[in-house]
Amino acid sequence: MSPFEGKTYWLIGASEGLGREIAKGLALAGAHVIVSARSKSRLLELANDLGSATALPMDVTCPKSVMYTAQAVGRVDGVIYNAGVYEPMHTQDWDVKAAISMLDVNFAGALRVLHHIMPQLIADDKGDVTLVGSLAGYRGLPAAIGYGASKAALISLAETMRYDLRNSGVTVRIVNPGFIKTRLTDKNSFVMPQLMKPEKAASHVLKAMEHRRFRTDFPRPFSWLIKAMQLLPDWVVYRGK
Ligand SMILES: NC(=O)c1ccc[n+]([C@@H]2O[C@H](COP(=O)([O-])OP(=O)(O)OC[C@H]3O[C@@H](n4cnc5c(N)ncnc54)[C@H](OP(=O)(O)O)[C@@H]3O)[C@@H](O)[C@H]2O)c1
Known part of the structure; x- marks a missing residue:
């Protein structure tokens, strides 16, 4: 039987995406x-296709929108x-507007959502929280003002929660x-190694959700390369004129 x-x-x-x-x-x-x-229309279309889904539009940058939606969601x-x-x-x-918007959606939005969800999961001593970060969160990469920091913050948030909840059922x-390959990466003009289809990336996420393992970085070997960069001295990483 499927764990889901x-x-x-x-x-x-x-x-x-x-x-x-x-x-x-x-x-x-x-x-x-x-x-x-x-996007209400895209969510309704999806829910209609899936059958066993409910569409609840929400803007994660708006605290009231998150609060009302979380109330409608209830226990999960x-x-x-x-x-x-x-x-x-x-x-x-x-x-600055775009950089702050990335921090707001990618990181602060997670804080707003979890504010409504965590008390219930902690009280029940069970539940499952998956945060979608990015390999771009592991170190400052070129052309990643705002985005890299937002994902580094999300990884840090997950690490703290992992510590705090290590003896719990959550x-x-x-x-x-x-x-x-989504509308986000369609904005990139550089070569993207091991570019995945969204279906493939989703299969990695779903597989990760079948286990309690804390961290899943993919695809390999690209993820190894990005993480190995953390071990290199700065003079190698930032070499230039
Ligand atoms: N594509 C990549 O190469 C890549 C790599 C690493 C990590 N990621 C991460 O994977 C996740 C999905 O990205 P994707 O590539 O699938 O991009 P996408 O196709 O643009 O999907 C992003 C999703 O976020 C929603 N969203 C954006 N702003 C929102 C807001 N203010 N309130 C509520 N929802 C909002 C979008 O829906 P609406 O526009 O309808 O609100 C959409 O459903 C992101 O966290 C991204 O950072 C992507």
């Missing part, structure tokens, strides 16, 4: 999925925070994908 059978998940960032595919996989595995994002077995925005940005192209995990 009969369970209810709240999936935030479900209208497009990776989230849409995760929703399909969960529904196929017998879960009831509550799908949230801003798990939450997946996948909402994200991305604008490639070099230091030379500083755009599972916390972080999944860090590499490049996925």
